[in-house]
Amino acid sequence: MRVSAVIPVKDDAGNLAECLRALSAQTRAPDEVIVVDNRSSDDSARVAAVTGARIVRCDEPGIPAASAAGYDAATGDIILRLDADCRPSPDWVEHMVRAFEAAPDIGAVTGGSRFVDGPPWLRAPLAAVYLLAYSAATAPALGHLPLFGSNMGLRRAVWLDVRSSVHRSDPEVHDDLDLSFHVGARHTIRYRRGLRMGMSMRPFGDAGAFGRRMVRGLRTVVMHWPHDFPPWRWARLLADRVARVRAGVNPRDTPAVG
Structure with missing residues (x-):
């Protein structure tokens, strides 16, 4: 499998350098690293160029547009996504590839996180609460596990299947x-146990930024209504699962929590 790692960035050259350094030390190196420069005014593009990363310019504002531009540009069979303030463990890419190789039926894999800065005594419990709250708040609306954008991978074929449906032009x-x-x-x-990503605790240092994330999450849920109003979405997912089982298709091939 060829692997593409996508990193959207805006004015975060210092963290990007550390992230790219961690990617260069992987036990299984990605076949390409794509840095999506979302109109940075600092040295983010230069930092990416020095490491040999492929730079994709995205002038449309917002993380949705930048992320989608990176996925569009990726040529690997597997597209991995992380953020500039992430610090992947040395075997992160290797574990991601193994997860996809071990289960050809899965379309996307996501993992947990650990904080690499902030008060040491607060890092583990805050990371656990952060991800648990995200999953608890979103899984009922989705009917399955959410993807965690700082630590996720999806097959390129899956991205090509959904790319025309995502709301890439809305920065909110x-x-x-x-x-x-x-x-x-x-x-x-699928959630992969043990697939944890080092990341910064800085989102918790700005109450305004954290609040905007919550508002964006709620807005994203509601904008999918009425088509994806939870009872109707759950019913469609269940009906699809039952139909596949009756057709003799492995139930694991269907969207599910697990």
């Missing part, structure tokens, strides 16, 4: 959650 969309709606409606999302 929560792009991880929006992608989850579209991927999970047609493909299986």
Whole structure:
């Protein structure tokens, strides 16, 4: 499998350098690293160029547009996504590839996180609460697991299947959650235990930024209504699963929580 790693960035050269350094030390190196420069005014593009990363310019504002531009540009069979403030463990790419190789039926894989800065005593419990709250708040709306954009991978074929449906032109969309709606409606999302990503605690240092994330999440859920209003979405997912079972298709080929 060829692997593409996509990193959207805007004015975060320092963190991007650390992230790219961690990617260069992988036990299984990605076949290409794509840095999507979302109109940065700092040295983000230069930092990416020095490491040999492929730079994609995205002038349309917002993470949804930048992420989608990176996925569009990716040529690998597997597209991995992380953020500039992420610090992947040395075997992150290797574990991602193994997850897809071990289960050809899955369309996307996601994992957890660990904080690499902030008070040491707060890192583990806050990371656990953060991801648990995200999953608890979004899974009922989705009917399956959400994707965590700082630590996720999807097959390129899956992206090509949903790329025309995602809301890439709305900067106020929560792009991880929006992608989850579209991927999970047609493909299986699996959580991989032990696949944790180092990331910064800085989102919790700005109450305004954290609040905007919450508003974007709620807005993203509601904008998919009435078509994806939970009872109706759940019914479609269940009906699809039953139809596949009756047709002799492995139930794991269907969108499911697991």
